[in-house]
Amino acid sequence: MRLSIDVHLDYAFPEPADVLLQIEAAALPDQRIESESLVIYSDNPIRAVAGEEGIGQRCWARADQRLMADYRAVITVERPVVNLAQLAPTPVRLLPPETVGYLLPSRYCESDRFEHFVRRQFAGLSGGALAVALIDWVRGALEYSSAATQLRGGALTTFAERRGVCRDYAHLLVALARAAEIPARCVAVYAPGVDPPDFHAAAELWLAGAWHLVDATGMANSADMVRVAVGRDATDIAFMTIFGTAFLFAQTVVVRRLDAQS
Amino acid sequence: MRLSIDVHLDYAFPEPADVLLQIEAAALPDQRIESESLVIYSDNPIRAVAGEEGIGQRCWARADQRLMADYRAVITVERPVVNLAQLAPTPVRLLPPETVGYLLPSRYCESDRFEHFVRRQFAGLSGGALAVALIDWVRGALEYSSAATQLRGGALTTFAERRGVCRDYAHLLVALARAAEIPARCVAVYAPGVDPPDFHAAAELWLAGAWHLVDATGMANSADMVRVAVGRDATDIAFMTIFGTAFLFAQTVVVRRLDAQS
């Protein structure tokens, strides 16, 4: 799968502010960057640092009055389709150290609240079969609704509200997976088919020795998502974190499938 | 049904404090007080005021070092069994004014969070049939567990935790009912069969022109509960509200079924 990504950001800043951008596709074995260009219009130097877990990178910029950025890339995704349901469980005590933090609750994934629910609702399941049951449950229980975005709540609220946008789906799936003793993290991705077109959030579940990408909303499938950043929840993977105040002028995210032969 | 109630409270107070007690059975058409005695051991005068909605009464006491109270009563409950499922719905705009407040969210019954869930989960149901579905759902979804009491959370937390004690059951049923446009309130009751024996909390749902007592835990049935107080949630119906600090010495609540002929 070849994808073209085209992002335009334009924000106004009443006072100078530091800004952390995470909008570049990460170079990873299963997603190859064919071409890439990031232009940040700023009089100040840009500083790039590695992202969480060494995946992708973050750019620090100093915004003075206005910050514009253009990102264009062509990415080839070659990610084998995995039948999650057949993956074996791993007892938590045998997990690799780098996954342990993804078993714990975070700001928007209050997994400690869901242990009893998961144990009862999904009794008898483990490993990939449990993961698939969790994904199906979230997809069935929630309704996609941008009306709920303003609430800025976490998985606990989404679990009751039963609706939300991509980040709410991701938070709830991640929280339930952690409560089920499956390491889970949030992933910022680009994907075609996201409606309305925007930055997108998905989840990664750790099963049978590897992270597996899942879009709980069902809008994207594992084979055509491009990872930008990973982290414990939306706080880690935000496309823009503003240390101050900003106003949106314009923002567009366009992701297109390219003909593989072209 | 004749019931005997025997309550003993004994608390220590490091500093003098005002205390609001709500432990007397309310005199109501469906629960007749045959005999009653409340003794509060205090050097200060006791002041009784009417309870919420004029149901039952509250006693103000001034606790100095120690507060002991003994309450004994014999009550005859004659409450017809109502088949809730057959009761007709009332559109909210036709509700009597005194029920409107019980449609709104309160401290521990965040009904505003559950509107979407209720609409989807119980689509097509209304009135008594909806009420019965809500009761059955709460009873099936929750597990009785005193481990959860320390959390002091509300319906939102209980909905995720899926376990709790009587007040949690009552809060969740009340929150869901309000979200379903059925007025609902919490009720402090005495009931035999509560295990462990203690003050008990139930719910009242307003259907077809009357309040109907429901114990969401299933430990008590409508015919043998004695109402003490009603209110929006646990804050209104607490058996003791302390305006200061207190330590428990002893507390016993014994409720027994008496032979009707004795």
Added chain:
Amino acid sequence: MRLSIDVHLDYAFPEPADVLLQIEAAALPDQRIESESLVIYSDNPIRAVAGEEGIGQRCWARADQRLMADYRAVITVERPVVNLAQLAPTPVRLLPPETVGYLLPSRYCESDRFEHFVRRQFAGLSGGALAVALIDWVRGALEYSSAATQLRGGALTTFAERRGVCRDYAHLLVALARAAEIPARCVAVYAPGVDPPDFHAAAELWLAGAWHLVDATGMANSADMVRVAVGRDATDIAFMTIFGTAFLFAQTVVVRRLDAQS
């Protein structure tokens, strides 16, 4: 003080819904209604019921596609200026029964959280002097900011965020007052000088045998506010509670001081 009030509401409803309006000035000894007109454009009958505490009234309407309402009134407010600071405290055990509920926490006034803070921060103060200190503290601690409205939080959040709109000011003052053992409730009011002009929320504190109106934002003073409704918090006093979904077309609230001689 004579005030003219002019309100226009216009909402669209994708599906028929019941709506509870609370927009009429309450007839009370200290605010006399000289003239009044409420027109609700609806094919369905309107039903008026008494408001909380018998203050003001609520109108139930059935909204089908669209609901428009026009309210016009001229009110004379004759409310003596009270020097709150000199009012004596009342021990909670001597409070009248109808104020007890206003000592307890509610959905958006989590007064149980603030007891320790109030005890330490305002040690040595009681009665009116304490009330004035609480009002001054809230006014100094918060910054008026409509940016915070979308959060829909309660006093706990506002206490940390330190900014908000009129309802946030009212919630925080009410929560602190209850924690200080002063009965407190929220009040929907009309007042000139509210910027931007809108429905306004204030607080009432019970001191020395009476309720005293206070606008914690400082935008209005006690002598020129017209009460619409009272209640435990914003849930009780909302100008419109929609049992369904609605979209705003237009809404204007104009309150003017009239020349007393005119």
Added chain:
Amino acid sequence: MRLSIDVHLDYAFPEPADVLLQIEAAALPDQRIESESLVIYSDNPIRAVAGEEGIGQRCWARADQRLMADYRAVITVERPVVNLAQLAPTPVRLLPPETVGYLLPSRYCESDRFEHFVRRQFAGLSGGALAVALIDWVRGALEYSSAATQLRGGALTTFAERRGVCRDYAHLLVALARAAEIPARCVAVYAPGVDPPDFHAAAELWLAGAWHLVDATGMANSADMVRVAVGRDATDIAFMTIFGTAFLFAQTVVVRRLDAQS
């Protein structure tokens, strides 16, 4: 400073469970491990993995009916006293990548809520002077109280409650520091003088190129704390995380200052 540490844990498990222990002093340049012994009584193999940020280590154990552990160590702490107040600020865009995650909100450090408060309350301060002002503020605002432990809340709740135990102090300081654009993390430590003797939690603030240990409770000073683990908040640094249910039999933590010459 030489310290002896002596820990004994004894827990019962109704069902077999995986347990993550973090109780060993970390080997670090400023705290040298002279002798150390960890004995975990278990029929199952123990597996050690690196802690967060590669600091210290975690032990996975499989608990079957009972888990006992004894940890004994002698540690020499040589940590220079730093005058925090004189440290220069670092703009966030110049921070090293490994500190960026510690600017973001976490489960119990809701730093996003405190930005406005910090900006107003500590206007004009930055770097070390700001850090010292935050520490002083937390120390003055909170009262040490084990009564509050059961609440298990985060910084938002502690900020209102104004009391708590060591973890609450640490959470609030960390949350305020992050809101002030100073990277901050929670640290599990051993320290003499903790009363009652127990596992202890402190904070680390990143200033002028290094992490600086601070005990917001004031019970321990920087020179005699031994780090066990670091992380975003209490979730990361818990001495024991149980993936199941356990009951406490016995737990003792004894930390003593040793004569440097002995």
